Amino acid sequence: MQPPRSTRRVRISPLGDTALLAELGSRLDTALNTRAIALAAALRKRRDVRQTVAGYASVTVHFDPEQTTVGALGAAIKRLAAKRPKIEVPGRLHRIPVVYDGEDLDDVMEALKLSRDELIAMHTRPIYRVFLVGFVPGWAYLGPLPEELYLPRRQTPRMQVPAGSVAIAGRQTGIYPLPTPGGWHLLGRTSVKLFLPDSDPPCLFRAGDRVKFFAA
């Protein structure tokens, strides 16, 4: 069934003179993300578009300002976004082994009133979706997290989180691909490499892929 017209509204805003942000909505929602990824892929084929990045519910479009303007490209994006999306091909499934011995495991168990086994069972139950690849090389925002695991970010971010750390924050989970500062709660670690500098693309996950964790 065709979704109601109102959900198809796209908000276009300039990001300087060589990029724009096309927002499809403001909810964390698999259907919106599917549309964003499809729109990003369709736009990449245009000659006036240099690069696109799909966000949770948006597309950032880097364009050639000698070939188009925010207005002209924005109108084309609105026309494209109004089309019925193609049936999505399911993304590749990655199975990721995790050793659940993270530094924040005890604090998370206490905050969520869950035993270790319950926590692990809940974190490994869903097949997560890769909503967005970005921030630093190899980072992917995965979700949605089961509601029982919602926790705001840590009050004080860590100066350095080791690469391979599996963490949660808000409605999201993720794996730190590089040693970076971070404010998420560390549940465990994986030996799977997310950042693959010698591959192209240099990243294991792509937007739309699926991820299943299992306790190693």
Next chain:
Amino acid sequence: MTIAFRVVEPGLLTTIQDLGRPGAIASGVPPGGAMDRFAHTAANLLAGNDRHEATLECTLSGPQLVAERPCVVAVTGGDLGPQVNGRAVPMWTGLFLAAGDRISFAGRRSGTRAYVAARGGFEGDRWLGSRSTYLLVGRGGMRGRALRAGDELHLASDRAAPVVAGRTLAEIPDYGDRTLAVIPGPHFKRLDAASRKSLFDSPFTVSGQADRMGYRLDGPTLTLSGDELLSFGLAAGAIQVVNSGQAIMLMADQQTAGGYAVVAVVVSASLPAAAQLGPGDEFRFREVTETRARAMRLELSAALTSLASP
């Protein structure tokens, strides 16, 4: 391959940079490349190179290099006081060096980043199609790191256009003009009325936390309203406002996505001036239209085109 230069002193932060790797942002890899692309490109053209060749980006204090063979170089960008054999030399023009000549920098006069191009372009590790050094992951350029004393610099090619002596840029950019042109961003309207006003009326200062990824800015506290945002793709020049009300300006090695409000974005023609700001420098934002941004962009490219034609 013969050595072109030996690094005697590396300077504070000297890295090999070209025009970056814009094709990998969907994997979280920033576009990178020269922070001041105008100065980088001008240096290349003055040295007889194509604009895509790699140059040295020298930050605040320049390196000391000894030429191992005769070559042509050009120094552009911020004025860090370039010298050859201890005597001041002009910037924004081709310089002919003999084997044994020593390039050094006397000290910062204006700007923050100087660019050194050598005829033939600097050789460096290529990663995802670019020789640009990306320090966070240690890839590109000189094995992914800043230059060190004792490093040997090679040239990428022996083929380059002949260099015309005495040619210089018709109009050298004024890095003393510290006004950055911006276009209001997707979340400008989340700012309260006072913050919208102070974004354009109050001066900002580059804080001590300023590097190739971005600058944390000291200035008026900017107050936002509205729900938490879902993360989205970012662009260089984006001015994010974090929860404390502080602004962060993203630069070449930017995070590629984030969830903070973007209240304005520096236009491409003002990014070179942004690249020449350093810690403690005061500046202002000025709102421009897309049309004005286009005119500014064309002005810069016309200045470079005049260099490209013999």
